[in-house]
Amino acid sequence: MAKQKKETKDKALEVTLWDAANKLRGSVEPAEYKHVVLSLIFLKFASDKFEVQRAKLIAEGKGKYVEMPEFYNMNNVFFLEETSRWNFLIKKSKQNDIALLIDTALHTIEKNNKSLRGALPDNYFSRLGLDVTKLSSLLDTINDIDTTKDPKQDLVGKVYEYFLSKFALAEGKGKGEFYTPKSIVNLIAEMIEPYKGIIYDPACGSGGMFVQSIKFIEAHHGNKKEISIYGQEYTNTTYKLAKMNLAIRGISGNLGEKAANTFLDDQHKDLKADFIMANPPFNQKDWRADTELTDDPRWQGYEVPPKSNANYAWILTMVSKLSENGIAGFILANGALSGGGEEYKIRRKLIENDLVEAILVLPRNLFYTTDISVTLWIVNKNKKAQIKQVGDAARSYRDRQKEILFMDLRQMGEPFEKKYTQFSDNDIKRVVDTYHTWQTSTSSATAVGTDYQDIPEFCYSASFDEIAKKDFSLVPSKYIEFVNRDENIDFDEKMKGLQTDFAELLKAEEQSRQELMAVFKELGYEIKL
Incomplete structure (x- = not known):
């Protein structure tokens, strides 16, 4: 009961803050005012931690060091000059120049703390011309957050995450790409298990x-x-969000010297990662010019990805960044499962090189920016037999050379925010258990409940020969058995058939049109289109 009350209280705080933020609406779009709100939450959080450390120094008889940055940074606390502290801003919150004072506070914090370089908005509040009364009201609401009351609850982190999701929802389709819904990220983490590295x-x-x-x-x-x-982000404002998001939680990370295009300005050229988790832009067009990146080392051994779609450029970038035993979990549009041309050649080589471990087709409406069904890829540089330490237990991985696990999750998920879907904890557990059981099992034909088994409408372990017979398609419905619905229809074949039928209909229509025009011409009339 106590836990339920605590969750209700936290939720009420988040909703209260959201309502206060919404008062800024009108002349300011969600894409803009999210930076206002999140910057203020960060400022309150940084100030609270500063004051706790300051009080600690005084209590320990080290009062002469309270204005020395080193005695804050050593405990992972940002040093704040007086004009950057929350109490100073609250006292000035009703003044007409409060926006300028906030901008100055953020600028000063960034200047004095190396890890925040490039993280905080620059001259943002003054530029937006915010209503002083509404901004003051927002400051008062945020002032009620006690960010240090229960560090284990990560209250500020929860509020920050809640706001990111709400802003993504508010911005809607075509925007909000900065945010990957929590349940998807959780699924990827549980599957690839990023413990160490x-x-x-x-x-x-x-x-x-x-x-x-x-x-x-x-x-x-x-x-x-x-x-x-390590990470990289192309959009400058989103890059700042990421740096703030990590700073809020005291997470150290290298996001590069600046916001930059991963293809054209790789900030981590020599990096080899043990784990990659990503949700790159779907079906990105014109990501390179005709002559750009044609001999890039990231495509070595593969075809150059087509400039019309960056899906396979993202795949090869991630493959090139994996360490010898690295594993990646990433989201792509479903079109990457069966594309032709250079995509086909790259996909075939990835399969032949035994890199693709699992393909999971996800439900629709998981994302706030698009309602399409997408795919989770698991790419593993070491699918062969190994002993992997998982927490306190050692897990034995059998040799599944060139086998691929296909899973269909489209019937999973629970309603979220009325029109969206999210995975439940039970959904994630079922998927993760199935995947790890498949990895560790010695056969797909043993007793139910003791080892992996193919399950109609859910999962299927396909051999290399089966995949080759399907011309290296990675569409799960080509492999998973469907018995209770029409999913046994081969979508690609059906579409090709419809394409042929439609072409024939258009051809017949054109022929009829020509014949009709000829009849009118014989009668002495000419139809001009």
């Missing part, structure tokens, strides 16, 4: 993959100090 995300958005990785480690009693985080 380097984690990389080449399109890190607001940093959700990193946050969930750390949560996974904490939930399984791992050591956060054994993880190193």
Whole structure:
């Protein structure tokens, strides 16, 4: 009961903050005011930690050091000059120049703390011309958050995550690409198990993959100090969001010197990652010019990805970044499963090189930016027999050379925010258990409940020969057995058939049109179109 009350209280705080933020609506779009709100939450959080450390120094008789940055940074606390502290801003919150004071505070914090370089909005509040009364009201609401009351609850992190999701929902389709829904990130983390080593995300958005990785480690009693985080983000404002998101939680990460295009300005050229988690842009067009990147080392041994679609450029970028035993979990549009041309050649080589481990087709409406069904790929540089340490237990992995596990999750999920879907904890457990059982099992024909088995409408382990016979298609419905619905229809074959029928109909229509025009011409009339 106490836990339920605590969750209700936290939720009420999040909703209250959201309502206060919504008062800024009108002249300011969600894409803009999210930076206002999240920056203020960060400022309150940084100030609270500063004040706790300051009080500690005084209590320990070290009062002469309270204005020395070194005595804050040593405990992972940002040093704040007086004009950057929350109490100073609250006292000035009703003044007409409060926006300028906030901008100055953020600029000063960034200047004094190396890890925040490039993370905080620059001259943002003044530029937006915010209503002083509404901004003051928002400051008062945020002032009620006690960010240090219960560090184990990560209250600020929860509020920050809640706001990111709400802003993504508010921005809707075509926007909000900075945010990957939590249940998807959680599924990837539970599947690839990023316990120890380097984690990389080449399109890190607001940093959700990193946050969930750390949560996974904490939930399984791992050591956060054994993880190193690297990422890159193209959009400058989203790059700032990611840096703030990590700073809020005290997570150290290298996101590169600046926001930059991963293809054209790789910030981590020599990186080899043990784990990659990513949700790159779907079906990105014109990602390179005709002559750009044609001899890039990331495609070595493969065809050059087509410039019309970046899906396979993302795949090869991630493959090139994996360490000898590295594993990647990433989201792509379903079209990558069966594309032709250069995509076909790359996909075939990936399968022949025994890199593709699992393909999971996800439900529709998981994302706030698109309603299409997408795919989770698991690419593993070491699918062969190995002993893997998982928490306190050693897991034996059998040789599944060139086999691929296909899973269909489209019937999973629970309603979320009325029109969206999210995975439940039970959904994630079923998928993860099936995947790990498949990895560790010695046969797909043993007794039910003791080892992996193919399950109609859910999963199927396909051999290399089966995949080759399907011309290296990775469409799950080509392999998984469907018995209770029409999913046994081969979508690609059906579409090709419809394409042929439609072409014949158009041809017949054109012929009829020509014949009709000829009749009118014979009668002395000419139809001009």
